[in-house]
Amino acid sequence: xxxxxxxxxxxxxxxxxxxxxxxxxxxxxxxxxxxxxxxxxxxxxxxxxxxxxxxxxxxxxxxxxxxxxxxxxxxxxxxxxxxxxxxxxxxxxxxxxxxxxxxxxxxxxxxxxxxxxxxxxxxxxxxxxxxxxxxxxxxxxxxxxxxxxxxxxxxxxxxxxxxxxxxxxxxxxxxxxxxxxxxxxxxxxxxxxxxx
Ligand code: IMP
Ligand code: MG
Numbered sequence: 001x002x003x004x005x006x007x008x009x010x011x012x013x014x015x016x017x018x019x020x021x022x023x024x025x026x027x028x029x030x031x032x033x034x035x036x037x038x039x040x041x042x043x044x045x046x047x048x049x050x051x052x053x054x055x056x057x058x059x060x061x062x063x064x065x066x067x068x069x070x071x072x073x074x075x076x077x078x079x080x081x082x083x084x085x086x087x088x089x090x091x092x093x094x095x096x097x098x099x100x101x102x103x104x105x106x107x108x109x110x111x112x113x114x115x116x117x118x119x120x121x122x123x124x125x126x127x128x129x130x131x132x133x134x135x136x137x138x139x140x141x142x143x144x145x146x147x148x149x150x151x152x153x154x155x156x157x158x159x160x161x162x163x164x165x166x167x168x169x170x171x172x173x174x175x176x177x178x179x180x181x182x183x184x185x186x187x188x189x190x191x192x193x194x195x196x
Contacts, residue, residue, distance in 0.1 A: 023180070
């Protein structure tokens with residue numbers, strides 16, 4: 001590849017439609033990977049001989065699930081579920097709709113729900129309620145990020161990657177209007193008009 005001039009590099013950056021949104025590093029990829037190795041170990045230690053069904057919540061948990069699964073030894077299968085919130089506030093209206101159900105029965109299985117982030121907890125509370133009705137043998141929750149301050153319900157995760165401050169984060173699967181999911185790191189997003 002020919003070396004790019006400074007002007008060409010600037011032009012590349014300008015072509016990315018990020019407006020005046022700014023991102024600031026919160027968790028570098030290497031730190032995320034290290035923590036995921038620890039979480040995988042903890043999960044396997046709790047269920048040394050069980051086949052595990054990792055149930056990823058689309059789409060944010062996809063990258064986390066992919067990395068977590070590769071660190072858990074023994075029998076592991078995947079399935080995916082998609083949910084969305086009703087109403088204008090897509091983050092926390094509390095009314096949740098199931099957009100895509102899992103492909104097979106979870107009855108008698110050890111299920112680990114894999115979520116990107118626990119915010120108000122309303123999505124997870126809804127999910128756990130419907131999954132519990134299907135009589136899994138064990139039902140646990142692994143989340144990469146936990147915004148502890150924002151919790152509106154007493155739902156909790158069994159395995160937490162990182163407690164984080166009350167900031168809007170993107171990257172490593174997490175999006176803002178579907179963008180930024182592909183960033184290898186987790187970053188804090190500041191929108192135009194915000195001061196930090
Ligand atoms: P909860 O029902 O409020 O716990 O919302 C959980 C969902 O909101 C997550 O699965 C994310 O899709 C989304 N969400 C919450 N906080 C953030 C954030 O900081 N960045 C990106 N998505 C978020
Ligand atoms: Mg999500």
